[in-house]
Amino acid sequence: MPKADQAALEGARERFLALWGALANGWGINRTMAQIHALLLVSAEPLSTDEVMEALAISRGNANTNLRELVTWGLCRKVIKVGERREYFEAEKDVWQIFCIVARERKRREIDPALPILKECADATEGLRDPEGRHFHAQVKALSDFVALAASIAERVAAAEQSKLVPALLKLLR
Amino acid sequence: MPKADQAALEGARERFLALWGALANGWGINRTMAQIHALLLVSAEPLSTDEVMEALAISRGNANTNLRELVTWGLCRKVIKVGERREYFEAEKDVWQIFCIVARERKRREIDPALPILKECADATEGLRDPEGRHFHAQVKALSDFVALAASIAERVAAAEQSKLVPALLKLLR
DNA sequence: TCGAATTTTCAGGAGTAACTGAAAATAACG
DNA sequence: CGTTATTTTCAGTTACTCCTGAAAATTCGA
Numbered sequence: 001m002p003k004a005d006q007a008a009l010e011g012a013r014e015r016f017l018a019l020w021g022a023l024a025n026g027w028g029i030n031r032t033m034a035q036i037h038a039l040l041l042v043s044a045e046p047l048s049t050d051e052v053m054e055a056l057a058i059s060r061g062n063a064n065t066n067l068r069e070l071v072t073w074g075l076c077r078k079v080i081k082v083g084e085r086r087e088y089f090e091a092e093k094d095v096w097q098i099f100c101i102v103a104r105e106r107k108r109r110e111i112d113p114a115l116p117i118l119k120e121c122a123d124a125t126e127g128l129r130d131p132e133g134r135h136f137h138a139q140v141k142a143l144s145d146f147v148a149l150a151a152s153i154a155e156r157v158a159a160a161e162q163s164k165l166v167p168a169l170l171k172l173l174r
Numbered sequence: 175m176p177k178a179d180q181a182a183l184e185g186a187r188e189r190f191l192a193l194w195g196a197l198a199n200g201w202g203i204n205r206t207m208a209q210i211h212a213l214l215l216v217s218a219e220p221l222s223t224d225e226v227m228e229a230l231a232i233s234r235g236n237a238n239t240n241l242r243e244l245v246t247w248g249l250c251r252k253v254i255k256v257g258e259r260r261e262y263f264e265a266e267k268d269v270w271q272i273f274c275i276v277a278r279e280r281k282r283r284e285i286d287p288a289l290p291i292l293k294e295c296a297d298a299t300e301g302l303r304d305p306e307g308r309h310f311h312a313q314v315k316a317l318s319d320f321v322a323l324a325a326s327i328a329e330r331v332a333a334a335e336q337s338k339l340v341p342a343l344l345k346l347l348r
Numbered sequence: 349t350c351g352a353a354t355t356t357t358c359a360g361g362a363g364t365a366a367c368t369g370a371a372a373a374t375a376a377c378g
Numbered sequence: 379c380g381t382t383a384t385t386t387t388c389a390g391t392t393a394c395t396c397c398t399g400a401a402a403a404t405t406c407g408a
Contacts, residue, residue, distance in 0.1 A: 009299055026280070042309065059399065060355085060398085061400090064356065086353080087355080118190075120189070124186045135216065136187060140190060149340070153343060232367075238387090239386085259376065259383060352407090353406080354403105361399105364394085369389105372385105376383080
């Protein structure tokens with residue numbers, strides 16, 4: 001590979017890893033986990049734990065923990081190479097798949113536990129008479145309904161095929 | 175107000191504030207800010223800084239900072255009561271509005287700055303020959319396109335009317 | 349079954365985001 | 379203006395999340 005190409009690739013890779021790590025913060029995913037995912041995403045071949053440690057300058061414990069967490073999320077897979085003892089990891093590469101996985105996982109972890117509590121808060125204040133109570137009930141009920149609706153829509157979007165959904169959506173939003 | 179009703183309301187309010195604060199974590203909004211917003215959301219009347227401090231047991235500095243941040247986001251407004259010196263705050267109460275504000279704000283703060291960097295990473299690696307380079311370019315390009323598309327859709331969704339969008343969406347996802 | 353390679357765990361440490369409290373600044377009133 | 383009520387700022391502290399590194403556990407080949 002020409003020297004210039006090599007340099008371009010490494011520069012771009014570095015900026016990309018930094019960007020993805022920074023973005024992740026706001027999305028409930030920790031920086032290292034996002035960087036490992038980004039690293040595997042742009043690697044043509046699966047990487048071992050040691051290669052990940054090396055590439056990101058992180059400890060073994062950190063690499064191990066976050067790799068396993070990525071597998072739990074379904075964003076990475078273990079790959080066994082024949083004749084090799086150590087484990088390799090590869091990322092799910094399809095962008096739509098990644099989006100669906102994150103959407104489903106976050107709904108499961110955050111929305112689903114919250115919904116019953118919201119409903120409960122709404123129900124417990126049904127029929128209150130004074131203005132504070134009535135306002136509380138109305139507001140929480142509206143919120144509860146909206147969150148339930150959003151969860152249901154997210155679920156269906158994540159189950160749809162990109163090629164069918166996106167064009168229809170764009171037409172709808174024209 | 176009957177004692178039982180009073181108790182029901184206070185219990186529900188407490189659970190609701192705790193829930194909203196916990197949820198916020200994953201949404202790039204800090205816990206206190208979310209709790210203040212939740213408090214104002216379920217209050218029938220605007221509240222002063224002191225009332226917020228009292229209700230959430232937080233310091234003046236904390237209350238002030240987060241109230242102003244909420245105003246910056248557009249989730250709260252200052253309200254001046256005639257004949258009163260101090261400022262009061264009220265929350266935007268319409269759930270769809272809240273959703274749109276958060277969506278737009280997060281796009282502006284996170285996606286918009288990221289997009290040019292992504293594009294740049296893709297462009298800088300266009301035309302590389304070796305497999306690593308080609309894979310990197312293809313992957314980052316796909317990501318960049320997807321993020322741009324998602325941003326555009328989010329923008330349009332946030333600009334739409336709930337009453338027109340949601341039914342159409344549900345039909346589409348039937 | 350033993351020993352080396354590899355993975356997993358976790359106690360302690362580092363880094364970061366958020367909060368407090370009080371002082372400084374500002375605004376309103378007489 | 380000077381005084382007082384109110385808001386804003388910010389240095390120091392707290393609380394928390396995440397990371398390290400080494401020891402323990404596991405796995406696999408011989």
